[in-house]
Amino acid sequence: MSRPVEDLGLLEQQVLLACLRLHPNGYGVTIRDEIQRRTAREYSPGSIYAAVERLEGKGYVERRKGEANTIRGGRAKVHFTVTAPGRKALEDAWRVVTAMRADLKIPELAR
Amino acid sequence: MTNDDLISGHLVDEVRVEKAMVEARFLVVKLMAGTAKQIDERRFFEIMEQIDKRQFGEIVDAVDEISRNERREPPWLAESLLCIFARAKDIEALMGDFEELFARDCASGMSKRRASARYWARVLRSIGPQMWQAIRRVGLLGLIAAALRR
Numbered sequence: 165m166s167r168p169v170e171d172l173g174l175l176e177q178q179v180l181l182a183c184l185r186l187h188p189n190g191y192g193v194t195i196r197d198e199i200q201r202r203t204a205r206e207y208s209p210g211s212i213y214a215a216v217e218r219l220e221g222k223g224y225v226e227r228r229k230g231e232a233n234t235i236r237g238g239r240a241k242v243h244f245t246v247t248a249p250g251r252k253a254l255e256d257a258w259r260v261v262t263a264m265r266a267d268l269k270i271p272e273l274a275r
Numbered sequence: 276m277t278n279d280d281l282i283s284g285h286l287v288d289e290v291r292v293e294k295a296m297v298e299a300r301f302l303v304v305k306l307m308a309g310t311a312k313q314i315d316e317r318r319f320f321e322i323m324e325q326i327d328k329r330q331f332g333e334i335v336d337a338v339d340e341i342s343r344n345e346r347r348e349p350p351w352l353a354e355s356l357l358c359i360f361a362r363a364k365d366i367e368a369l370m371g372d373f374e375e376l377f378a379r380d381c382a383s384g385m386s387k388r389r390a391s392a393r394y395w396a397r398v399l400r401s402i403g404p405q406m407w408q409a410i411r412r413v414g415l416l417g418l419i420a421a422a423l424r425r
Binding site (some may be wrong): 189193195196208209210211213214215217218232235236237239240241242 | 280304358360362363365367368369370371372374375376378397400401402403404405407408412
């Protein structure tokens with residue numbers, strides 16, 4: 165098995181998946197809402213941005229400045245998109261989990 | 276006096292106009308408080324049309340004053356705290372996200388106090404991850420220096 169590009173934490177994986185789902189309009193609030201809606205985990209915006217910072221550092225996401233509106237106090241959104249290395253890292257992370265689950269005798273996890 | 280009275284009646288005497296103004300102001304306050312779906316906006320503007328321009332101006336001034344008093348803004352201290360630890364390039368977007376969530380809470384009919392408490396909770400939960408990232412980025416001394424600069 166090839167070595168993973170770089171390990172991804174659970175939140176990082178969730179953020180990447182949310183960005184893929186929301187593409188091209190994923191930004192802090194919608195990423196947080198998407199994760200909460202699908203996993204019932206409520207992360208703070210600060211946690212999301214910390215994860216995004218790590219992902220940006222690894223070159224897995226790119227940012228694009230969006231529009232500002234009055235609801236946001238005139239502050240612009242920042243949209244995040246997953247790069248090709250980001251998709252690759254996500255695939256690698258899944259491959260690791262799939263490999264570890266294979267032939268497992270615990271029925272609930274082997275499914 | 277009901278809305279129908281205000282719309283169909285002739286607002287000729289000062290007492291009735293005064294009552295219409297009170298009603299109009301009340302409806303505007305409801306609009307601003309985010310409970311607009313409970314009133315008929317078309318009727319509201321019909322009422323406003325029946326009030327002469329001078330009095331309309333008075334209402335607008337009164338509403339501006341109410342607006343200044345009632346405007347819901349997030350707690351400034353929490354915002355300041357957030358600025359200390361957030362990455363400079365993220366501050367605008369992060370604060371915008373916090374404000375959007377705050378506005379959403381207010382629009383849901385939540386009291387300002389509760390919306391502010393939730394804002395504080397989000398900020399406090401954000402500080403840990405943001406501080407940890409900042410320490411990884413610039414080190415503890417760098418973080419302190421950056422906080423002092425801000």
